[in-house]
Structures are given as C-alpha cells and as structure tokens.
Amino acid sequence: MARMIAERADALPGLAEVFREYGYAGASLSLIGTATGLGRGSLYHFFPGGKQEMAAAVLADVAAWFDAAVFTPLEQADDPRAGIDSMMVAVDRYFGSGQRACLIGAWGLGATRDPFAEPIAAYFRRWIAALQSLLVQAGVAEDHAATLAQDVVSGIQGAVVLARALNDPSLFRATLGRLTARLYTALAAA
Amino acid sequence: MARMIAERADALPGLAEVFREYGYAGASLSLIGTATGLGRGSLYHFFPGGKQEMAAAVLADVAAWFDAAVFTPLEQADDPRAGIDSMMVAVDRYFGSGQRACLIGAWGLGATRDPFAEPIAAYFRRWIAALQSLLVQAGVAEDHAATLAQDVVSGIQGAVVLARALNDPSLFRATLGRLTARLYTALAAA
DNA sequence: CATCTCCTGTACCGATCGATACAGAATCGA
DNA sequence: TCGATTCTGTATCGATCGGTACAGGAGATG
Numbered sequence: 001m002a003r004m005i006a007e008r009a010d011a012l013p014g015l016a017e018v019f020r021e022y023g024y025a026g027a028s029l030s031l032i033g034t035a036t037g038l039g040r041g042s043l044y045h046f047f048p049g050g051k052q053e054m055a056a057a058v059l060a061d062v063a064a065w066f067d068a069a070v071f072t073p074l075e076q077a078d079d080p081r082a083g084i085d086s087m088m089v090a091v092d093r094y095f096g097s098g099q100r101a102c103l104i105g106a107w108g109l110g111a112t113r114d115p116f117a118e119p120i121a122a123y124f125r126r127w128i129a130a131l132q133s134l135l136v137q138a139g140v141a142e143d144h145a146a147t148l149a150q151d152v153v154s155g156i157q158g159a160v161v162l163a164r165a166l167n168d169p170s171l172f173r174a175t176l177g178r179l180t181a182r183l184y185t186a187l188a189a190a
Numbered sequence: 191m192a193r194m195i196a197e198r199a200d201a202l203p204g205l206a207e208v209f210r211e212y213g214y215a216g217a218s219l220s221l222i223g224t225a226t227g228l229g230r231g232s233l234y235h236f237f238p239g240g241k242q243e244m245a246a247a248v249l250a251d252v253a254a255w256f257d258a259a260v261f262t263p264l265e266q267a268d269d270p271r272a273g274i275d276s277m278m279v280a281v282d283r284y285f286g287s288g289q290r291a292c293l294i295g296a297w298g299l300g301a302t303r304d305p306f307a308e309p310i311a312a313y314f315r316r317w318i319a320a321l322q323s324l325l326v327q328a329g330v331a332e333d334h335a336a337t338l339a340q341d342v343v344s345g346i347q348g349a350v351v352l353a354r355a356l357n358d359p360s361l362f363r364a365t366l367g368r369l370t371a372r373l374y375t376a377l378a379a380a
Numbered sequence: 381c382a383t384c385t386c387c388t389g390t391a392c393c394g395a396t397c398g399a400t401a402c403a404g405a406a407t408c409g410a
Numbered sequence: 411t412c413g414a415t416t417c418t419g420t421a422t423c424g425a426t427c428g429g430t431a432c433a434g435g436a437g438a439t440g
Contacts, residue, residue: 021301026215029428040429041388050429101299108355109291109299111211117357124355147368150352151345154365158348162340165298165314167307175344178337219398230399231418240399387436397426407416 008046011036012061015054020103024055024112052115059119062103066123069094074130080138084183087131088176091156098163098172105157127153135183139190148186155179198236201226202251205244210293214245214302242305249309252293256313259284264320270328274373277321278366281346288353288362295347317343325373329380338376345369 014036018027032054033039038046047053069090077083095102107113108120128149135145155175163172204226208217222244223229228236237243259280267273285292297303298310318339325335345365353362 023213023215023300023302025213026301028426030426039389041390041432044429045387102351105351105355106296106299108351109296110213111216112213113354120355121357124352147364150361151365151368154348154352155341155345156348157351158344158346161292161295161298161347161351162314162344164303165295165310167311171340174337175341178341218396220396229419231402231420234399235417381440383438383440385436385438388434390433391431393428393430395427395429398424400423401421403418403420405416405418407414409414410412 008057009061011038011043011046012058016058016062016103019055019058020101020106023110024051024107027051055112055116056119059104059107059116059123063119063123063126065094066127071126071130074134077134080134080187081184083134084180088180092173092176095156095160095172097169098160099167099169101164102157102160105160124153135186135190138187140186141190144186148182152179152183198247199251201228201233201236202248206248206252206293209245209248210291210296213300214241214297217241245302245306246309249294249297249306249313253309253313253316255284256317261316261320264324267324270324270377271374273324274370278370282363282366285346285350285362287359288350289357289359291354292347292350295350314343325376325380328377330376331380334376338372342369342373 015032018031018035022028022031029040029043029051032043032051036043043054044050047057049056070087073086073090074083077086094100104120104123107116108124113120128146131149131152132142132145135148136142140148156179159172159175163169163175205222208221208225212218212221219230219233219241222233222241226233233244234240237247239246260277263276263280264273267276284290294310294313297306298314303310318336321339321342322332322335325338326332330338346369349362349365353359353365
C-alpha cells in the first residue's frame with residue numbers, strides 16, 4: 001500500500017469541488033473518495049473528525065485563498081483602482097464567470113450554516129471591511145463606503161446566483177463591470 | 191385511518207420549508223413527514239413520483255406565488271412606482287427580510303439545478319422581464335431597463351445571501367431600499 | 381537490513397436512506 | 411345503507427449512508 005499523496009492539503013481542492021456542487025448533505029463519502037482519489041482510510045486519517053472536519057477545512061481553505069488573493073491586496077493596494085481591478089479579476093476567475101457557485105454563500109443559505117455560522121459570517125465581514133477600507137483610504141466617506149462595499153459584495157453574490165441559474169457567464173462579467181464602474185464613480189467623486 | 195388533509199396543495203408549504211432549509215439531498219422523508227404531518231403513505235399517494243415530484247411541485251408552487259404576487263402586478267401596474275413598491279413589499283415578506291433563503295436561487299447553485307434547470311431559469315427570466323417591462327412602459331430605454339432589471343433581481347438574490355450569512359435583516363431591508371431608489375432614479379430620468 | 385511511523389485498502393458496523401406493498405379506516409355517490 | 415374510491419399507517423425492501431477497525435505495505439531513519 002502506498003503513500004501516494006503528500007499532504008492533506010492536496011485533498012482540499014477535490015473536497016471543495018464536491019461540497020460546492022452537492023452541498024454538505026449531498027457530498028457522500030463515495031463522491032468525496034472519487035473526487036479526491038482517496039479511500040476511506042486516508043480520508044479519516046487526514047480528517048479524524050469526519051465530514052464535519054473536512055467541511056471546516058474546506059471553509060478555512062477558501063477563506064485563506066480569498067484572504068491572500070482578494071482581501072489583503074484590497075487593504076494594501078497603493079492605487080485604489082488597481083486594487084479593485086485585481087479583486088474583480090480574482091473574483092471572475094474564482095467563480096468561473098458565474099459557473100461555479102460560492103460555497104460559503106451557498107452554505108449560508110441553508111441548515112448547513114448553523115455549525116459554521118461564525119466562519120461564514122467572518123468571511124463576508126472581512127470582505128466588506130477590506131473593500132470599505134480601500135474606499136475610505138481613497139477619500140470616500142465612511143458611511144457611503146460601508147453601503148457601497150456591502151452593495152458590491154452582495155452584488156457579486158447575486159450575480160453568481162443569477163448567472164448560474166441562467167447559465168450565462170456573460171451576465172456575470174457584465175455585472176462585475178457595472179459594479180466596477182460604481183466603485184470608480186465613488187472614487188472619482190471623493 | 192383518516193382522511194385528514196384536504197388536498198395535496200396543503201402539503202406544499204411544509205414541503206417547501208424543508209427543501210429550503212435542508213436542500214434537496216438533505217430533505218429526508220422523515221423530515222418531510224414531520225414538517226408536513228404526513229406519513230409515507232400519504233406522501234406517495236399525493237406524489238407518486240417521490241422526492242423528485244415533490245420538488246417539482248414545490249418549484250411550481252413558488253413560481254406560481256411569485257407570478258401572482260410579484261410578476262403580474264409588475265406587468266399590470268398603473269403607476270410604476272406603486273408596482274415597484276408592491277414588489278419590494280412582497281419580496282421583503284417572502285424572504286423574511288433575508289432570513290429565509292430563496293429556494294430557487296439556492297437550487298440553482300448546486301447539482302440540484304440539473305434536473306430543474308428549465309423551471310429555475312424560467313423563474314428568473316420571468317422576473318427580469320416583468321421588471322424590465324414596467325421600466326420600459328414608464329419610458330426607460332430598452333437596454334438600460336434590461337441591465338437595471340438584471341441588477342435589481344441579482345441585487346435581491348445577493349441581499350438574501352448576505353443577510354442570511356450575516357444574520358442581519360436590517361441589511362436586507364436597507365439593500366431593498368437602495369435598489370428601490372435606483373429604480374426611482376431611472377423613472378425620474380425617463 | 382531492521383524498525384518505526386505514516387499512509388492506505390478492505391471489510392464491516394448500525395442507522396438511515398428512498399421507495400414499495402398492502403390492508404384498512406374514512407368519506408363520498410348512489 | 412352500501413359499494414367504490416380516496417387517503418393513511420405500518421411493515422418491509424435493498425441500497426447507501428457516515429464511521430470504525432485493522433492488517434499491511436511504503437518510506438523514512440538508523
């Protein structure tokens with residue numbers, strides 16, 4: 001028998017894919033095994049806590065990715081416009097132009113939210129705060145920056161829902177473009 | 191043994207509640223039985239096609255409710271502003287100010303979409319078309335009305351996601367207010 | 381080569397899944 | 411009042427669920 005996988009982190013992408021597509025309840029260990037290429041033995045070796053631990057690990061992994069690829073760049077952007085652009089590029093890539101659902105958003109909608117309420121809420125709070133921080137640093141008034149940041153994050157989530165339901169990636173990209181324009185307008189007025 | 195329920199329609203609210211909260215895969219027949227007060231016998235009598243038929247019936251029921259409470263009033267509104275207001279009131283009520291998920295939106299995000307892709311897409315197409323129709327009738331340019339209607343429906347879906355994730359009904363209502371303002375602005379400019 | 385730790389496949393557990401079969405009570409039309 | 415129909419509870423089906431136990435091979439360490 002082989003040690004065929006280097007680390008438990010290698011299982012996370014497949015895990016995330018299954019959870020995203022089938023939800024927590026629908027992600028059976030058979031599906032997970034197929035998607036990750038791991039048998040029950042390896043799975044429970046890496047995640048002794050079972051499905052719940054797998055789900056928590058995936059949530060943490062997604063949050064870490066956004067932290068590095070979106071939130072931190074937003075907060076540390078020298079040029080506000082460049083920060084916004086890089087966020088939109090990362091978002092479009094991550095969500096596959098609206099063909100891949102937002103795992104965290106989707107879990108927040110149902111009963112799956114309950115065991116993970118705090119990490120889910122923290123993800124969105126962090127996103128909104130990072131965007132608001134960028135706007136405030138660029139001179140936008142605090143309260144306007146807060147509602148605008150909420151609108152943009154909310155708008156992205158809505159675009160994921162709508163683009164997937166209508167199976168229309170161009171709708172997603174067009175919505176991102178309009179949200180970008182709203183952010184630019186606020187910057188220009190500041 | 192009793193005939194305790196008048197019609198199969200009486201089972202739909204409970205059915206919808208379970209599907210909304212637990213998703214298609216997570217809605218077990220035990221949960222469904224508890225929520226509807228019906229045993230397996232009655233359930234399969236009313237829905238010979240099993241879970242799939244229950245799900246289809248719920249989707250159709252939700253769509254019918256929106257048709258009567260939202261879409262048709264939008265299309266037939268004498269006063270555009272009144273039509274928009276009534277839509278927002280109905281939406282706020284239906285989604286419990288963002289505490290109840292959108293069953294159709296949520297199903298569109300995952301694998302549950304596949305068997306129901308057409309009704310799901312039709313629901314959103316109809317909503318957008320109804321809103322666009324109201325805007326065009328009020329004098330808004332066709333293309334502007336189209337993107338604005340998309341933005342509003344998408345914005346509502348995003349607000350459901352965000353408000354539920356953050357467990358903040360006021361965020362939902364505030365977002366509805368801002369979307370209403372955007373619609374009013376477009377009307378005023380037309 | 382020996383040994384020890386880490387990983388993996390397999391078999392298996394009890395529980396629950398969705399679905400079916402069917403007898404019988406409630407209700408309706410006559 | 412008396413079938414015929416409509417609904418309902420229960421028992422049961424095979425399949426699959428999430429989770430556990432454990433033997434044993436691969437790789438590192440010496």
